Amino acid sequence: MGAYQLQVQIDADSGFCFGVVYAIDMAEEILEQDGYLYCLGDIVHNDEEVERLKAKGLRIIDHSQLAGLHNEKVLIRAHGEAPETYRMALENNIMLIDASCPVVLKLQNRIKTSHDDNEKIVIFGKHGHAEVIGLQGQTNGEALVFQDIAELDNVELPQKFTLYSQTTKSTDKFYGIKSELLNRGYEVKANDTICRQVSNRDKDLPEFAARFDKIVFVSGKKSSNGKVLFEVCRKHNPNTYFVSAVDELSPDMFAPGDKVGISGATSTPMWLMEQVKAELERY
Known part of the structure; x- marks a missing residue:
């Protein structure tokens, strides 16, 4: 210690x-x-x-x-x-x-079926993300992808369309977007295809984050899911630090006796979080 x-x-x-x-x-x-x-x-x-x-x-x-x-x-x-x-x-x-991932495969199949049935498809997802490219591929690249509702302001959307989501998006955001589009008068068939293993973390994380003086959130900078979960932590504990590796930690982030929680993205290996824990215990 x-x-x-x-x-x-x-x-x-x-x-x-x-x-x-x-x-x-x-x-x-x-x-x-x-x-x-x-x-x-x-x-x-x-x-x-x-x-x-x-x-x-x-x-x-x-x-x-x-x-x-x-x-x-x-x-x-x-x-x-x-x-x-x-x-x-x-x-x-x-x-x-x-x-x-089976959750992604199931979504790909649903999108392909929708496309084969001549439905117009709109996907809430990150531009250029590997999963999203795979999803768009099911529609011969015809699906419209947006990562922020503001992007749809100047787009002529069909009156009736089917809405899908990248599997790692926030459920709250997805349902917020759905109701906003309904309010705008569109006929929207919404398919919630968000992975529950990811979205349940949105629900459990606030409680975890609130229990500690400080949170160290360990994630790669490229992880979409990491960005979402980091924001969840920071919202419920303003003293949340985002780190990708042990060398980004320093003692001056902490006070003696601090209770520190370590969390990470669905792409963060446990061995890396263990390394962070070992480093913090040396302070």
Whole structure:
């Protein structure tokens, strides 16, 4: 124990969601067997975890590199992929190790069915996000994507459309958007496709955050889910710090005897939160 004697506790509900656990387990199994494995895009939005897996032989590639690859194994991460990726893999004799999250796959199927039924589709999601690109791919790129309701102010929307959401968005925001669009006179068929493992954290986190003097929120800067959950923490505990790695911590963030809670995104590995805890206990 350091001189500060901080009381530190990790949020038991934080850490990888099952989709990410599944993808990483799959990757590690093949890496052990083959010594290397290609992965399309970052396996998880956390640089520390990506580095750990790269050291074991994971090779991150993008779609243009996939086009030049033949007769190899390639992992599809939890975010899922557009139909185009599967077509390319067939042409290049690539064996796809599909670790798409089942929640994402179910959403892709629902969007594809909607599109096949000629429904106009609007998706609440982050522009350019891997999951969203996969979702838009189910509609031949015809779906309209927006990440903020203000984006729809100057857009001519069809009178009647079907609304979907990226799986990691906030449920409150989604329902707020739905009612705002109904108020504007549109006929909206809304499909709540938000992952409950993620959205339930929105509900449990406020209670966790309020129990401590300070919160250290551990997440990669690229994680959408991390940004959402960090804001939830900060709203219920203004003394919340966002850190991506142990070296971003310093003793002057804390006072002796502080009760400190550690939480993280669904893409934050538990080993990283354990490292943060060990560092804080040295203060």
